[in-house]
Amino acid sequence: MNFKVIFAAMILGPASGLTAMATSASAAEVNLYSYRQPFLMNPLLNAFTKETGIKVNMVYLKKGMLERLKAEGANSPADLILTADIGNLHNLVEADLLQAAKSRMLESNVPARFRHPKGLWFGLTTRARIIFAHKKRVKPGEAATYEDLAQPHMKGRVCTRSGKHVYNVSLLASIIAAKGEAAAEAWARGLKANLARKPQGNDRAQVKAVYQGECDVALGNTYYMGKMMTNEKSPVQKKWAAAVNVIFPNQGGRGTHVNISGAGVTKGAKNKANAVKLIEFLSGGAAQKIYAEGNFEYPIKAGVKPHPIVAGWGKFKADETFLSKIAEHRTQATRIMDKVRFNN
Structure with a gap:
């Protein structure tokens, strides 16, 4: 058929x-x-x-x-x-x-x-859950880890999609697996406090917001960068992509969530x-x-081999926690997002 x-x-x-x-x-x-x-x-x-x-x-x-x-x-x-x-x-x-x-x-x-x-x-x-950081407004080392996004120096500088979206729930579940529920809740509260706007849109919309100056950093999946860089139907997305650096978080520790x-x-x-x-x-x-x-x-x-564009972002250290283990913490992660009223 x-x-x-x-x-x-x-x-x-x-x-x-x-x-x-x-x-x-x-x-x-x-x-x-x-x-x-x-x-x-x-x-x-x-x-x-x-x-x-x-x-x-x-x-x-x-x-x-x-x-x-x-x-x-x-x-x-x-x-x-x-x-x-x-x-x-x-x-x-x-x-x-x-x-x-x-x-x-x-x-x-x-x-x-x-x-x-x-x-x-x-x-x-x-796919890796990375940080998109504005090339000029974010200094080297300011956003090197997921934890950095919840620190005071990022106040009003962060954009992300809904905290209840599966991508962000899985990221939070990985933090629970690595550091425990209390630390994960503290991170979620810190991240919410640093948001430049109410969570909205998809991953590409966050990079657009960085390009437009609404925020300086955003969370997103790697493949969206490749899609924006090569988008002929909407060439403006190439400008969004050109405005940011790809940062693989936590390279000095557990590695980037994959x-x-x-x-x-x-x-x-x-x-x-x-x-x-x-x-x-x-x-x-x-x-x-x-x-x-x-x-x-x-x-x-x-x-x-990955696509040459993807390879161009360089090799990175990935979090090696089994995804089946991370998945076990998704209910806790969803509960935390509700508790901190992340989307409100």
């Missing part, structure tokens, strides 16, 4: 998409629910089909994957899911919507800290073997190169 057919069916409504997918089930197919956009996934899925002969029926979802899988239950046609951030993967695990997959290839391609200890999900790409995009086999998968084959393919060298070139993410598989 053509990817566009499935996507069009979803626009008409959930039932249409499900019918199209369910009626096409066969041993030579695999059914995918994806938060990852078609522009990125189609080249990868076409390459997989060409290599294996297995056709991929992809439904692109902007939101609501967990709720959809819950509602569909055992009748869900989905064999596997693709999503971004450990938070989304953890929520699917907590809802008992994924099943274990065992694969020597995945164990070889995906480092242990980027996969679930029981094989419920596997990372496929990584998150993932990842995949998991659904609990009711009817084509489990094909689903595992697709995850294996996406973790392999050819697919990893496509990921790196298409979205400025870091390859999960050792030995695959």
Whole structure:
């Protein structure tokens, strides 16, 4: 089935998409629910089909994957899911919507800290949660750590998106894992006190705010820098990117928080073997190169080079805490964001 057919069916409504997918089930197919956009996934899925002969029926979802899988239950046609951030993967695990997959290839391609200890999900790409700092208004050393952003010298100089967004919840969860809940709460309070404006927008909007002088530093994911630097549809974003330095925090300590995009086999998968084959393919060298070139993410598989733009930011020390451990603190992190009224 053509990817566009499935996507069009979803626009008409959930039932249409499900019918199209369910009626096409066969041993030579695999059914995918994806938060990852078609522009990125189609080249990868076409390459997989060409290599294996297995056709991929992809439904692109902007939101609501967990709720959809819950509602569909055992009748869900989905064999596997693709999503971004450990938070989304953890929520699917907590809802008992994924099943274990065992694969020597995945164990070889995906480092242990980027996969679930029981094989419920596997990372496929990584991204660092970094600091974007204005090239002229931020002095060297002023914003070298996440902790610096909560210090008095940053009063009124920080921008960020919602504290309840999965990216920031995962960052706070990593701080809980490293320093404990009390220290994490103190950091969240300090960061809120230093905000130049109410949390709003996406990661790119924070860099725009730095460019426009609303703030001096912002939190964001690395791949957004690459997207801004090469944006031909909105060339002004190149100016935003040119105004900031990329800072990998905590290089003298635990390292920079790194998150993932990842995949998991659904609990009711009817084509489990094909689903595992697709995850294996996406973790392999050819697919990893496509990921790196298409979205400025870091390859999960050792030995695959990142995009030259990404490589140009230099090597960095990453926090090596297992993401499965960080995910265990997400509930605490969300509670802290509520307690300090971060978004208010």
